[in-house]
Amino acid sequence: MRSLIGRTSPDVMPRDPAPSRLGYRFQRLMLTPGFRGAVRIGVPVLLIVAIATSWYIKPENRAQFVATIENTKQTFQQRPQFMVQAMNITGADADAMTDVVALLPDTFPISSFDLDLEGMRIKIEALDQIKSASVRVGQAGALEVRLTPRVPVALWRDATTLRLIDENGVQSGQILARAERLDLPLIAGDGAEDNIDEALVIFATAGPLLERVRGLVRMGERRWDMVLDRDQRILLPESGAAAALDRVIALNAAQDMLSRDVAVVDMRNANRPTLRMNEEAAAALRRGNTTIDTNGVGN
Numbered sequence: 001m002r003s004l005i006g007r008t009s010p011d012v013m014p015r016d017p018a019p020s021r022l023g024y025r026f027q028r029l030m031l032t033p034g035f036r037g038a039v040r041i042g043v044p045v046l047l048i049v050a051i052a053t054s055w056y057i058k059p060e061n062r063a064q065f066v067a068t069i070e071n072t073k074q075t076f077q078q079r080p081q082f083m084v085q086a087m088n089i090t091g092a093d094a095d096a097m098t099d100v101v102a103l104l105p106d107t108f109p110i111s112s113f114d115l116d117l118e119g120m121r122i123k124i125e126a127l128d129q130i131k132s133a134s135v136r137v138g139q140a141g142a143l144e145v146r147l148t149p150r151v152p153v154a155l156w157r158d159a160t161t162l163r164l165i166d167e168n169g170v171q172s173g174q175i176l177a178r179a180e181r182l183d184l185p186l187i188a189g190d191g192a193e194d195n196i197d198e199a200l201v202i203f204a205t206a207g208p209l210l211e212r213v214r215g216l217v218r219m220g221e222r223r224w225d226m227v228l229d230r231d232q233r234i235l236l237p238e239s240g241a242a243a244a245l246d247r248v249i250a251l252n253a254a255q256d257m258l259s260r261d262v263a264v265v266d267m268r269n270a271n272r273p274t275l276r277m278n279e280e281a282a283a284a285l286r287r288g289n290t291t292i293d294t295n296g297v298g299n
């Protein structure tokens with residue numbers, strides 16, 4: 001009986017069923033989740049990137065791609081819900097609104113994406129008469145501008161210019177004549193606007209003299225002179241100006257001092273107040289024709 005087992009020729013080597021060294025390493029790597037994911041995902045991605053890059057480097061393809069993106073962007077931005085149809089401005093007078101309108105878009109409707117709200121706010125707040133502003137697009141599709149104007153508390157005569165200033169000494173506008181704002185106190189001199197707080201305290205202290213007060217003049221950027229009608233002047237000290245003015249008011253109430261021929265009341269030295277007569281009164285006094293009773297106020 002013939003053997004069923006085949007015989008191998010002595011010249012042919014039997015095939016080794018074990019994988020090669022390279023195949024073995026590859027199989028081992030494929031058992032690693034990270035490597036397996038890189039092969040399944042990374043290779044296709046790299047292939048797609050290579051194809052897209054080869055397409056994008058052509059100028060005509062690149063121009064077509066940019067145009068498509070721009071058209072898509074414009075289509076989205078021009079949708080009705082993003083369009084601003086009107087403008088509402090509140091919180092200021094007609095003059096201020098006119099200046100504000102000049103800084104805002106003049107063509108509607110306009111896409112809200114084309115509005116630089118922060119830039120408009122900065123420009124509006126740069127106006128003298130505007131203290132702060134809020135710029136937003138409201139729910140009704142309107143550009144809403146809310147203004148907080150500067151409230152002038154005094155007039156500052158800067159050389160020949162009359163400037164309106166607020167409580168912080170910031171200019172809020174200009175006028176041509178004092179008669180336009182007789183309701184505001186007048187200050188003058190270098191540095192006057194930087195000391196507006198002290199000036200307002202002095203005006204508030206003036207009390208019974210207020211109707212006669214023409215204004216305050218800052219002297220040497222150190223102290224104030226109060227100018228009254230009849231060309232009278234009260235020289236106030238660097239510190240304690242309000243207290244010195246109170247003393248002048250008390251002296252005037254007791255002696256009717258400011259109704260006489262007094263040109264200057266010098267309160268710079270609190271221990272030695274001084275009166276200076278006008279020229280006519282001083283000349284008459286020198287001739288002995290007039291007697292002035294100062295009742296303790298130094299000459």
